[in-house]
Amino acid sequence: MAAISPYPPIVTYSHVALYTRISKDKYGNAETCFDQEAIGRRYSDRMWPGVPVVVYSDPDLSAFEDGVYRPGFEALKEAIGAGLVLHLWAVEQTRLERQEAPWFHLAALLDAAGIELLHTHRDGIVRVQDEVAGIKAVLAAAEVRKMKKRIADKFDAQAARGVPPGSRPYGYVHGRLDNGDRTYVIVPEQAEAIREAAGLVLDGWSLENIARRFRDRGLKGAHLVKVRDENGEVVTDESGRVRTRASEVTAAAIKGMVTSRAVAGINVRRGEEVGDGNWTPILDKAVWRQVRAKLAGGRKVTTVNGREYVISDKHRGRTPVRKYLLTGGTGVCGVCEAELVGSDKQLRNKSRGVYTVPYLFCHPKTGGKACVGIMALPTEEHVIAELFDEIKRRQDDKLIDDGAVGARREEITRALDDVDEQRKDLARMWALRQLNGVEWAEARAALDAEQYRLNGELRALPSPSQGRDATEILADWAVMTLDEQREVVRDYIDKVVIVRARPGLQRFDSDRVKIIWRKPLRARPGD
Numbered sequence: 179m180a181a182i183s184p185y186p187p188i189v190t191y192s193h194v195a196l197y198t199r200i201s202k203d204k205y206g207n208a209e210t211c212f213d214q215e216a217i218g219r220r221y222s223d224r225m226w227p228g229v230p231v232v233v234y235s236d237p238d239l240s241a242f243e244d245g246v247y248r249p250g251f252e253a254l255k256e257a258i259g260a261g262l263v264l265h266l267w268a269v270e271q272t273r274l275e276r277q278e279a280p281w282f283h284l285a286a287l288l289d290a291a292g293i294e295l296l297h298t299h300r301d302g303i304v305r306v307q308d309e310v311a312g313i314k315a316v317l318a319a320a321e322v323r324k325m326k327k328r329i330a331d332k333f334d335a336q337a338a339r340g341v342p343p344g345s346r347p348y349g350y351v352h353g354r355l356d357n358g359d360r361t362y363v364i365v366p367e368q369a370e371a372i373r374e375a376a377g378l379v380l381d382g383w384s385l386e387n388i389a390r391r392f393r394d395r396g397l398k399g400a401h402l403v404k405v406r407d408e409n410g411e412v413v414t415d416e417s418g419r420v421r422t423r424a425s426e427v428t429a430a431a432i433k434g435m436v437t438s439r440a441v442a443g444i445n446v447r448r449g450e451e452v453g454d455g456n457w458t459p460i461l462d463k464a465v466w467r468q469v470r471a472k473l474a475g476g477r478k479v480t481t482v483n484g485r486e487y488v489i490s491d492k493h494r495g496r497t498p499v500r501k502y503l504l505t506g507g508t509g510v511c512g513v514c515e516a517e518l519v520g521s522d523k524q525l526r527n528k529s530r531g532v533y534t535v536p537y538l539f540c541h542p543k544t545g546g547k548a549c550v551g552i553m554a555l556p557t558e559e560h561v562i563a564e565l566f567d568e569i570k571r572r573q574d575d576k577l578i579d580d581g582a583v584g585a586r587r588e589e590i591t592r593a594l595d596d597v598d599e600q601r602k603d604l605a606r607m608w609a610l611r612q613l614n615g616v617e618w619a620e621a622r623a624a625l626d627a628e629q630y631r632l633n634g635e636l637r638a639l640p641s642p643s644q645g646r647d648a649t650e651i652l653a654d655w656a657v658m659t660l661d662e663q664r665e666v667v668r669d670y671i672d673k674v675v676i677v678r679a680r681p682g683l684q685r686f687d688s689d690r691v692k693i694i695w696r697k698p699l700r701a702r703p704g705d
Contacts, residue, residue, distance in 0.1 A: 195257060196233045200214070293579070338568065375435060402423065516546035601622070676691060
């Protein structure tokens with residue numbers, strides 16, 4: 179039997195539709211889509227001999243959670259709506275839908291298409307508009323809710339014992355304690371990288387500069403990515419398996435590795451801290467708190483020409499909407515010198531099919547003649563990397579005397595720990611009904627205000643390190659607004675010129691990007 183395609187079938191003829199779906203448990207026990215297809219084909223040959231069969235499959239896509247997009251199921255509904263499905267088969271009713279409301283929507287669609295019966299292997303022939311089918315849908319949905327509750331209770335109990343979640347943070351691998359509980363085991367090389375990155379953040383290094391330093395040393399990320407050739411196609415080995423490689427270390431990865439609660443030994447359940455984990459921390463909590471405060475807080479930034487602006491607290495905890503950094507006059511065509519504009523463009527290749535990417539164009543609306551075009555994201559990444567290097571070259575190192583601030587840093591850290599303990603005490607008092615709702619809300623607000631004040635003071639303290647790479651302007655690049663990022667770019671760059679692509683080259687070419695730098699306001703040492 180041929181391998182199951184990850185893409186929905188496209189047919190224009192009347193047929194018998196077989197729907198298969200499976201979600202494997204953690205032990206791999208499951209009835210595969212191949213098994214279901216074989217059962218369905220035998221049934222179809224017996225019931226409707228000679229009628230074409232089309233298989234709609236969603237291997238390893240669950241209907242257990244709400245909102246899961248199943249391409250095979252969506253293609254099946256389109257075929258039903260188009261009147262192409264003569265008969266429908268599934269191994270059981272719940273393979274199609276486990277939730278009551280979506281089942282009734284599907285039943286209405288089948289009824290409108292004249293399909294009164296759902297043929298199944300385990301449930302027999304189901305009349306889709308019959309009360310029995312509706313009752314089965316309601317019972318299946320109730321069982322799903324009970325199962326979710328049982329699983330949630332199990333994970334809550336494990337989290338209370340310090341058992342980590344199933345995800346694997348950078349710096350650790352999964353392990354087991356003597357009692358069988360899951361835990362994290364430190365990976366020495368990755369843990370040392372986390373400690374070094376935390377120190378560099380406190381020294382004022384930008385996240386991209388830290389990432390470049392690690393890449394130059396050959397350090398790789400913790401996850402695997404698909405290997406692609408120069409045309410962007412996925413590479414496979416002789417047996418047809420997709421080849422993978424270790425991921426690259428990026429600025430976003432650096433931020434994630436030093437701000438993760440796991441590296442401070444803090445266990446998290448449903449987004450809330452539930453206490454210390456059963457593993458060894460990589461970063462001391464005091465250092466971890468100051469790193470997070472450094473990266474997340476508002477502060478004043480001074481540009482190279484002396485202008486100042488504030489990276490405010492309104493940017494904390496959100497990712498700016500991705501726009502075009504090099505539009506507005508910075509990016510220009512290397513042929514006609516017109517300003518570049520940004521827009522989405524559809525591309526196509528064999529492995530990904532048709533997909534959309536942000537693109538920079540020489541466009542007639544800005545006086546261009548459609549001379550050049552280039553993918554926006556890799557272009558911006560290249561320009562940002564060069565910008566970071568230039569800023570580093572132009573600025574002198576500064577020395578900071580830590581002096582007596584270390585004692586104050588420890589006091590603030592202890593105070594923040596006290597706030598966390600008070601918050602836990604409030605939660606216990608609320609659970610025991612020792613506080614009413616108004617009292618709890620007022621006490622919680624007071625603790626939030628105190629935590630905000632302490633974090634602000636912690637951010638203002640100088641780094642405990644003596645050496646500082648003066649890249650303050652870019653240390654919080656990831657939380658700047660687009661206008662703030664453009665302000666930095668304009669302070670250093672006059673134009674980014676995009677020249678024409680080399681014929682036949684189907685990948686990003688950094689040689690096409692020519693950066694024209696503004697003259698430094700003060701000469702570099704030795705110039």
